[in-house]
Amino acid sequence: MVRVVRIAGLAAGVLLAGSLAACGATASAGSSGSAQTITLYNGQHEETTQALVAAFEKQTGISVTIRSDAEAVVTGQILQEGSRSPADVIYTENSPPLEKLSEQHLLAPASASTLGTVPARFNSPAADWIGVSARTTVLVYNTKALSPAQLPKSALDLSSPAWRGKFGFAPTETDLQPVITSITRAHGQAAALAWLKGLKANAGSNVYPDNETVMSKINSGQVQIALINNYYWYRLRLQLGAAAMHSAVAHLAAGDSGYVLDVSGAGILASSKHKTAAQKFLAFLVSAQGQAIIAHSDSYEYPLRPGVAAAALLTPLSQLSPAPDTIADLGDGALPLTLLQQAQLG
Amino acid sequence: MQAMNGTRLATAVRPDSPAAGHDAAGGTEQEAASTAVRRAPWPLTGTAAVVCTTLLLPVTFLVWQATGVGWPLISRLLMRHVTLTLLVNTVELTVVVTTCAALIATSAAWCIERTNLPGRRLWRVLMLLPLAIPDFVVGYTWSSLSPAIHGLPGAALVMTLGLFPLIYLPVSAALRRADSTLYEVARGLGDNRIVAFVRVVLPQIKTALLGGCLLVTLALLAEFGAFEILRFQTFTTEIFTEFTLGFNAPAASALSLLLVLLSLLALTGEHIVGRRGAGRAAPAATAGARVLRVHRYRLGRATLPVTAGFAALAGLSVGVPVSTVIYWRLQAPDTTLPPIPLAGAAWNTLAYAGSAAVLATVAAFPVALLFVRHGGRLGTLFERIGYLSQGLPGLVLALALVFFAVHAAYPLYQTPELLVVTYAIMFFPLALVSLRASLVQAPPRLEETARSLGCRPLAALARVTLPLVAPGIAASAALVFLAAVVELTATLVLIPTGAHTLATAFWAYQQNASYASASRYAVVIVVIAAVPGCMLQRWFDAGPSRHPAKEQS
Numbered sequence: 001m002v003r004v005v006r007i008a009g010l011a012a013g014v015l016l017a018g019s020l021a022a023c024g025a026t027a028s029a030g031s032s033g034s035a036q037t038i039t040l041y042n043g044q045h046e047e048t049t050q051a052l053v054a055a056f057e058k059q060t061g062i063s064v065t066i067r068s069d070a071e072a073v074v075t076g077q078i079l080q081e082g083s084r085s086p087a088d089v090i091y092t093e094n095s096p097p098l099e100k101l102s103e104q105h106l107l108a109p110a111s112a113s114t115l116g117t118v119p120a121r122f123n124s125p126a127a128d129w130i131g132v133s134a135r136t137t138v139l140v141y142n143t144k145a146l147s148p149a150q151l152p153k154s155a156l157d158l159s160s161p162a163w164r165g166k167f168g169f170a171p172t173e174t175d176l177q178p179v180i181t182s183i184t185r186a187h188g189q190a191a192a193l194a195w196l197k198g199l200k201a202n203a204g205s206n207v208y209p210d211n212e213t214v215m216s217k218i219n220s221g222q223v224q225i226a227l228i229n230n231y232y233w234y235r236l237r238l239q240l241g242a243a244a245m246h247s248a249v250a251h252l253a254a255g256d257s258g259y260v261l262d263v264s265g266a267g268i269l270a271s272s273k274h275k276t277a278a279q280k281f282l283a284f285l286v287s288a289q290g291q292a293i294i295a296h297s298d299s300y301e302y303p304l305r306p307g308v309a310a311a312a313l314l315t316p317l318s319q320l321s322p323a324p325d326t327i328a329d330l331g332d333g334a335l336p337l338t339l340l341q342q343a344q345l346g
Numbered sequence: 347m348q349a350m351n352g353t354r355l356a357t358a359v360r361p362d363s364p365a366a367g368h369d370a371a372g373g374t375e376q377e378a379a380s381t382a383v384r385r386a387p388w389p390l391t392g393t394a395a396v397v398c399t400t401l402l403l404p405v406t407f408l409v410w411q412a413t414g415v416g417w418p419l420i421s422r423l424l425m426r427h428v429t430l431t432l433l434v435n436t437v438e439l440t441v442v443v444t445t446c447a448a449l450i451a452t453s454a455a456w457c458i459e460r461t462n463l464p465g466r467r468l469w470r471v472l473m474l475l476p477l478a479i480p481d482f483v484v485g486y487t488w489s490s491l492s493p494a495i496h497g498l499p500g501a502a503l504v505m506t507l508g509l510f511p512l513i514y515l516p517v518s519a520a521l522r523r524a525d526s527t528l529y530e531v532a533r534g535l536g537d538n539r540i541v542a543f544v545r546v547v548l549p550q551i552k553t554a555l556l557g558g559c560l561l562v563t564l565a566l567l568a569e570f571g572a573f574e575i576l577r578f579q580t581f582t583t584e585i586f587t588e589f590t591l592g593f594n595a596p597a598a599s600a601l602s603l604l605l606v607l608l609s610l611l612a613l614t615g616e617h618i619v620g621r622r623g624a625g626r627a628a629p630a631a632t633a634g635a636r637v638l639r640v641h642r643y644r645l646g647r648a649t650l651p652v653t654a655g656f657a658a659l660a661g662l663s664v665g666v667p668v669s670t671v672i673y674w675r676l677q678a679p680d681t682t683l684p685p686i687p688l689a690g691a692a693w694n695t696l697a698y699a700g701s702a703a704v705l706a707t708v709a710a711f712p713v714a715l716l717f718v719r720h721g722g723r724l725g726t727l728f729e730r731i732g733y734l735s736q737g738l739p740g741l742v743l744a745l746a747l748v749f750f751a752v753h754a755a756y757p758l759y760q761t762p763e764l765l766v767v768t769y770a771i772m773f774f775p776l777a778l779v780s781l782r783a784s785l786v787q788a789p790p791r792l793e794e795t796a797r798s799l800g801c802r803p804l805a806a807l808a809r810v811t812l813p814l815v816a817p818g819i820a821a822s823a824a825l826v827f828l829a830a831v832v833e834l835t836a837t838l839v840l841i842p843t844g845a846h847t848l849a850t851a852f853w854a855y856q857q858n859a860s861y862a863s864a865s866r867y868a869v870v871i872v873v874i875a876a877v878p879g880c881m882l883q884r885w886f887d888a889g890p891s892r893h894p895a896k897e898q899s
Binding site for chain 1: 423426586588745752753759835839843854857
């Protein structure tokens, strides 16, 4: 009986603790609600988002609560929440999730002045989200295993048997989707499917859950070559130091269908009750100050506002010559998923 | 797969086995028969019905959402060659892991509870810790140790080491309450150790063992994180692709229904096996304090190899992943992400997981009581419903609850309360298995006697049965707590915006490959996870040590 009492006491204690924590959390949410507060669903790299939010809060006095998760999850969550979403702004790494929300009429128009800040080709075709930064696909290769002269000029070459056992990739990363779409547009679905099957055969057991792992396998030499977004290499360099890099970045031939410029953007929810503050946040993301934060952050992405230079290590945006895909061409990611599933990669 | 695994056990518990006929509990069979007929009091049935209705919400939602997907998409996704491969993968892995985990967990529980193994206090804590190591850490550690660890063997190794505590804890709780004299009698009658174990002890722990196996099976169906790292595709990884690349929650829901189907198969299998010889294998506990008499066997010359086995098990399941965390800890911090306050995250973890442990245990008690004491179709149905949620991936379950909360309980959305309820739904089966196993061992006769002496029903329950099932209650709370401490996917979706648990803080840094910064949260997770182990330890020690017979050998 003594033990039962002790257990009951413990249980009561824990319950009390739980409800106290609950009250605490609710109270803090309530108190910050009295000032102007917006909620940001964030699928971008959290470090840069945090830096942007801190600067925005300081400049405007509007506070931003951040909810971070994979871009697919925040998007999926908004799709479930529908018109009752607590989110005011969504910020993602790639355009397909924003296009998906746009198709479902869950985004509100961005203000014309904000849209005008970045070149129109980087914005939503429906004008309901803005391009904030861009990244491009590059070849990364192990410099001990390969010389620049040995590198393929086209991404299509990577499916040739010559790269068997040397190539590695992360097929379920959202970064691969735009590449598949671009190749499909240039060469047709059959060619894109054959390409994916070739990649799968070449990769063998070098199939990884994410591009961070692919990048570290390249650097360690376990994988010789991969096609990934450029920033992974620069971030690894930042982490390990230049001396520890046994890999390099190379661009594909100009206009190659695997050479894709991919836009990261942000949009305001149609259901937002704080649209004015949310518009200010969008404007801040593409302001000179916001874009400078992106340029100087460790995310190594291209700011899209004309006149703001990217990190000095990167090939300047103006010197890139990616495939001519538009945002609309890259779509909502449905087509590449079907192809990945047909290639038994998804 | 559960059925296949269980068949072995079923033959072991053949009704004609003499051990099953042991009359230690006194007229066990007749008693079971009479209690089954006794009608359940309506408040008990009512409470269980409310609990089970809540538990059914996610599956109901999945069915509803799946109907909107349309057959062409579902058939395109399901009628692929890869589906068969994934199903075979899933089934193979489940059979291998469940079998290995059952063998390891039962041997470990036997050695700790019934032998003079040195360092039992330490082993008891270490046997629980694997549950507290996030699957990402485990997967990452093993895959970085050797690229050879991948595919089926890799996944089987990692999952066996991570999940065996789900069987160990209920089984050791059952052994605590099982009368060891029967085994002595069997040995005295000339059975060798193995035969005596199979004839006597296995029936005593059968409910716990089967329940634990069921938990492992369901956890495997839902697992995703570790498999992604170990490059092992199961049906759940397929569901995630549909979701992460297609943003198609309805299609993911439709595919998840196949997991529900697999769960139902496992549940049916376990039910059929569990029913064989029911009533015979049941109450191992005899009346009163004699229950706690434990005979410990000298390991003798086996002491060294057995200890070495425990060291190896703890080393592989806890030592290896923890050393990775320590290695990360020693690296220089490498991020500009502002630090997430450790104390706040730790407090949230404690509060959410602690509340979930209490809620799940309290909610599971009436369901387990109804099933064990009154049975019947309704009791069985409720009990089976209780397990369904565990076979669903956390993300699928969380998004289903998002929909419900947003449309039916908006003020609760993204509050700590809803998160706690979500944990309780997700980990309800852990509570149910532990409680069920210990209730089976508590003879209803004692409670009836108390009532015949004028005790009110609830008072009789509290004064007689609760103390008898206390180890089960403690095991239930401990399992739910540990599972909730490391839960990530549903937490990210349902936690109050801006708040962090240790798991989400770990994730935030790990996403940026800032392992040095991530590791401090992992260290605290492991420390917190040792708490229930230590509490159970003190708890267990407080019992039998009062009885001088404990250390006889």
